[in-house]
Amino acid sequence: MxxxxxxxxxxxxxxxxxxxxxxxxxxxxxxxxxxxxxxxxxxxxxxxxxxxxxxxxxxxxxxxxxxxxxxxxxxxxxxxxxxxxxxxxxxxxxxxxxxxxxxxxxxxxxxxxxxxxxxxxxxxxxxxxxxxxxxxxxxxxxxxxxxxxxxxxxxxxxxxxxxxxxxxxxxxxxxxxxxxxxxxxxxxxxxxxxxxxxxxxxxxxxxxxxxxRRLEKSDGELDFTRPGKQLSDQVRALHPWPGAFTRWNGKTLKVLKAVPMSLNTADHENAEDVSAGTVVALNSGEAASLGVATSNGILGIVEVQLEGRKASDGNAFLRGHADFLGARLPS
Structure with missing residues (x-):
């Protein structure tokens, strides 16, 4: 029945x-x-x-x-x-x-x-x-x-x-x-x-x-020699699985939320000369407080999660990891 x-x-x-x-x-x-x-x-x-x-x-x-x-x-x-x-x-x-x-x-x-x-x-x-x-x-x-x-x-x-x-x-x-x-x-x-x-x-x-095709864990790794818009799309596409990530100091750093941004949002005198993968501070009032230089623009980092830690927004992450600014990813 x-x-x-x-x-x-x-x-x-x-x-x-x-x-x-x-x-x-x-x-x-x-x-x-x-x-x-x-x-x-x-x-x-x-x-x-x-x-x-x-x-x-x-x-x-x-x-x-x-x-x-x-x-x-x-x-x-x-x-x-x-x-x-x-x-x-x-x-x-x-x-x-x-x-x-x-x-x-x-x-x-x-x-x-x-x-x-x-x-x-x-x-x-x-x-x-x-x-x-x-x-x-x-x-x-x-x-x-x-x-x-x-x-x-x-x-x-x-x-x-x-x-x-x-x-x-x-x-x-x-x-x-x-x-x-x-x-x-x-x-x-x-x-x-x-x-x-x-x-x-x-x-x-x-x-x-x-x-x-069926997604694999490796599809989540971010390649900062690609344009910021493509990387932002990757973050969105791979949430919640397999998730976008890079590595910092040998640990996995998950990028949970990100936005594409232009170079003029960087708080840096010569932003156009910054190498892809370099972490930079962004101007006050932007959608993100920090970002990563890419081959075209910046990937604004809104929310991240370091291996073994809780997820946090960019400001909170910087307060606990001041040495993140200027880092070259992946590392």
Whole structure:
């Protein structure tokens, strides 16, 4: 038996696949719209936090609180998994950051296909890190795509799409949350027309495709021979993980928040002659109190965290580490 919060005409029988907290926005919107949730499929419970206690994914927690069955297969490839899904007789499967590619026998289960909420304007930024890639590229506009899954990586037909602005202070975290909120709204508007057959998918133009890759810890290291604007975008894109960092006196120095600034903000007579990577004081009243010279402009440091210490703003950090001014990073 599936679960829904009230009965509505046009309600669909849905298996939902998703794992992280921002996927819950999509899941709860389906529930609130009166669709019949047959099951929530998510990743396995795993240790988390300092105590390493085993925790369930946020989607599993939500599902149990709302009486929706939870399935946590270690793999989708065994035939019995597809058989279990098929026994539920879904009209459609909705995927929102599940974390695995669906094999052909799973894709074939629902009568009306598998719809995926993807946080980019496909075919731009296919792959696992589209939100971070948009920020890394300095995009001012991004969006959400509802697509029909096929066997490729984000290559299926586009069912619906909407553009949204990237805010100046967006990080991957804030932008991801907002894109899945918008994605939930777009999906809600899309499902009735998809169910009735009024809406069909449009093939992607593969010649326009770009890709995003899975991020690694090393992607966070700041190279001050690059322009300040690119480094600021890197800080935003890699928050909260893997995080932007450099090294000072052999310790990791995380850069939690930064802004691009011009050379004339430096409290230095010959700022244009300062070598890339040099820490400089900035003029009073600027958005940051200290910065690092780059190949083009200054990376204003708003918030940092030295290895083994708490996070602090630039002023507080300088009060405890006066010798930071004039340092050459990384060191």
């Amino acid at each position: 599936g679960w829904k919060c009230f009965s509505v005409d046009g309600a669909m029988r849905i298996i939902f696949l998703g794992t992280p907290g921002y996927s819950v926005t999509v899941l709860s919107s389906l529930f609130e719209a009166g669709h019949e949730l047959l099951a929530v499929v998510t990743r396995a419970d795993k240790p988390a936090g300092r105590g390493r206690s085993v925790e369930s994914p946020p989607t599993a927690v939500w599902a149990r609180e709302h009486g929706v069955p939870v399935l946590q297969p270690t793999s989708l490839r065994p035939p019995e998994v597809a058989a279990e899904f098929a026994a539920l007789k879904p009209d459609v499967m909705v995927v929102a950051s599940y974390g695995r590619i669906l094999p052909p026998d799973i894709l074939a289960v629902p009568v009306k296909g598998c719809l995926n909420v993807h946080p980019s304007l496909l075919p731009k930024y296919r792959g696992s890190s589209p939100v971070a890639e948009a920020l890394l590229q300095g995009d001012t506009v991004t969006g959400v795509t509802i697509m029909l899954l096929d066997e490729g990586m984000d290559t299926g037909p586009i069912v619906a799409q909407a553009e949204y602005p990237v805010l100046d202070d967006d990080t991957s975290e804030s932008l991801m949350v907002r894109m899945f909120e918008r994605g939930a709204e777009l999906l809600a508007r899309t499902l009735p027309a998809w169910d009735s057959g009024e809406l069909t998918g449009k093939p992607q133009d593969d010649s326009l495709a770009t890709h995003s």
